[in-house]
Amino acid sequence: DTAVSQTPKYLVTQMGNDKSIKCEQNLGHDTMYWYKQDSKKFLKIMFSYNNKELIINETVPNRFSPKSPDKAHLNLHINSLELGDSAVYFCASRTTVGGELFFGEGSRLTVL
């Protein structure tokens, strides 16, 4: 009964490729997030969607494009991958009014 699930868990690819990470939550939450965790474990918010509407868009290269087909799904597509994109990407969800943020187990992206 995974609450927030991400696929794939591991992704190894070459520079310049395009890749996607999928996220689904079965908690009934209406707000979803993407966080990036770098090699020093720093967690930085990238995007947030509330009921399929983009509400937070931090300073992220436009090679990163989130898509939310419905409030239970938030996918992340990355174009023209660069070495610096190597990181662990976490999807998370919560209710609009706040409270606990539930994280997925992360997707480790390695760009060679």
Added chain:
Amino acid sequence: QQQVKQSPQSLIVQKGGISIINCAYENTAFDYFPWYQQFPGKGPALLIAIRPDVSEKKEGRFTISFNKSAKQFSLHIMDSQPGDSATYFCAASKQVSSGSARQLTFGSGTQLTVLP
């Protein structure tokens, strides 16, 4: 600009000892302060949280102390156990100006190692 500053970066404690991790924030719009625990290969998970209208919250061996005037808060782990070895993140949450949703900003994390 780091909105939530966390220290120390790493901490080694003997089993049974007290682990203390400190955080400070600048933005007075923050109104909810959770701590997250992350084990290797896993996502962060909520450990304990506090709102600024109280100065302390305790859950089992974990206590948050909150100083609103100093804009500082800390996590105390009493009787630390090897199973507590993980990365701990403080965080601060505020309402997003564009609507009713909220944004959570994390500190830089503390790698805690509890020696047996």
